[in-house]
Amino acid sequence: MVWEALQPVVNWIDASAFARWLGQSEARIAALFVLHLVGLTLWLGGTLVVGLRLLGSGVRSGPVANLSRELAPWRTAGLTLALVSGSLIFTGGAVSYFEGAWFRRKMALLLMALVFNFTWFRTVANAREGQFGEWTNRVTAGVALLLWLGVGAAGRAIAFF
Amino acid sequence: MPVAEWLAALEHSGIGEAMRESWFPYVEGTHVLALALSVGTIVWFDLRLVGAAMRTRPVSEIYQGLKPWMLTGFAVMFATGALLFVAHATKVYESQVFRAKAALLLLAGVNMLVFHLTIDRRRAAWNEMPVPPMAARVAGLLSLLLWLSVIAAGRMLAYDL
Numbered sequence: 001m002v003w004e005a006l007q008p009v010v011n012w013i014d015a016s017a018f019a020r021w022l023g024q025s026e027a028r029i030a031a032l033f034v035l036h037l038v039g040l041t042l043w044l045g046g047t048l049v050v051g052l053r054l055l056g057s058g059v060r061s062g063p064v065a066n067l068s069r070e071l072a073p074w075r076t077a078g079l080t081l082a083l084v085s086g087s088l089i090f091t092g093g094a095v096s097y098f099e100g101a102w103f104r105r106k107m108a109l110l111l112m113a114l115v116f117n118f119t120w121f122r123t124v125a126n127a128r129e130g131q132f133g134e135w136t137n138r139v140t141a142g143v144a145l146l147l148w149l150g151v152g153a154a155g156r157a158i159a160f161f
Numbered sequence: 162m163p164v165a166e167w168l169a170a171l172e173h174s175g176i177g178e179a180m181r182e183s184w185f186p187y188v189e190g191t192h193v194l195a196l197a198l199s200v201g202t203i204v205w206f207d208l209r210l211v212g213a214a215m216r217t218r219p220v221s222e223i224y225q226g227l228k229p230w231m232l233t234g235f236a237v238m239f240a241t242g243a244l245l246f247v248a249h250a251t252k253v254y255e256s257q258v259f260r261a262k263a264a265l266l267l268l269a270g271v272n273m274l275v276f277h278l279t280i281d282r283r284r285a286a287w288n289e290m291p292v293p294p295m296a297a298r299v300a301g302l303l304s305l306l307l308w309l310s311v312i313a314a315g316r317m318l319a320y321d322l
C-alpha cells in the first residue's frame with residue numbers, strides 16, 4: 001500500500017521532460033551506471049573496513065571510533081555518489097523500475113540498511129573504547145554487512161529476474 | 162585459426178553451456194559484489210599512499226591489515242571473470258571494450274609491480290609519513306585511476322556484447 005501511495009509521484013517523475021531526456025540516451029544511463037559502481041565500491045569497501053575492525057580484523061590499531069572518523073569523508077562521498085546516480089538511473093525509467101519486484105525488494109533493503117547504518121552501526125562504530133562488548137561489535141558488523149550484501153544482490157537481480 | 166577454435170571449444174564446453182543456461186546471473190552478481198572486497202579495499206591503500214586518508218597510521222598497517230581481504234577479493238574477481246569470459250568467449254575476445262579492460266588490468270598489475278620493486282623497498286623510511294614521497298603518491302594515484310577505469314570498462318562491456 002505504501003507502494004501504491006507512491007505511484008502518482010513515480011508517474012509524475014516518469015512524465016517529466018528531464019526523465020525523458022535522461023532515458024533517451026543509452027550513453028547517459030551507461031555513464032550513470034559507472035558512477036553508481038564507483039560510488040558503491042567506495043561506500044561498501046569503506047563499510048567493510050570499519051566492519052572488519054569491529055570483527056577484529058583488517059586495519060586494527062587504536063579505537064574503532066578513530067578509524068570510523070578517518071574513513072567517514074570518503075565513505076560519505078561514496079554513498080552520496082551511489083544514491084545520486086541511482087536516483088538518476090531510476091528517473092530515466094521510473095515507471096518500469098517501480099513495477100519490478102526486485103526493485104521494490106532492493107528499496108526495502110536499502111531503507112533498512114540506511115536506517116541501521118545511521119542509528120545503531122554508527123553508534124557502535126563511533127563509541128569510545130570498551131563502551132560495547134566484543135560480541136555487540138561483531139553482531140553489529142555482521143548485520144550491517146549482510147544488509148548491504150542484500151542491497152547489492154537485489155540490485156543485480158533487477159537486471160536479471 | 163587456432164585461437165578461434167580454442168574460443169569456440171571454451172564456449173561450447175559444459176561450463177560454457179551451464180553459464181549461459183543458468184549460472185550467469187549468480188556469477189555476474191558475485192563478480193560485481195566482489196568489487197567491494199577487491200577494488201573496495203585497494204582504494205584505501207591507494208588513498209593512504211596519496212596522503213588522502215588515514216594519514217596518522219603507518220602505511221604497513223593498512224597494507225598488512227587489508228592484504229588478505231584484497232587477495233581474496235581479486236581471487237574471486239579472476240575466477241568469476243574467467244567464467245563470464247567462457248560464457249561468451251568469442252564475442253568477448255573480439256570486443257574492443259574487453260581488450261581495453263584487459264590492457265588496463267595489465268597496466269594496473271605493472272604499476273603494482275613497479276611500486277613493490279622500487280619505492281616500496283624503502284618503505285621503512287617513509288612508513289609513518291602523513292604524505293608519502295612523490296613516487297609512492299604517483300603509484301597510488303595511478304592505481305586509483307586505473308582501477309576506476311577498469312570498473313568503467315567492465316560496465317561498458319555489458320553494452321558491447
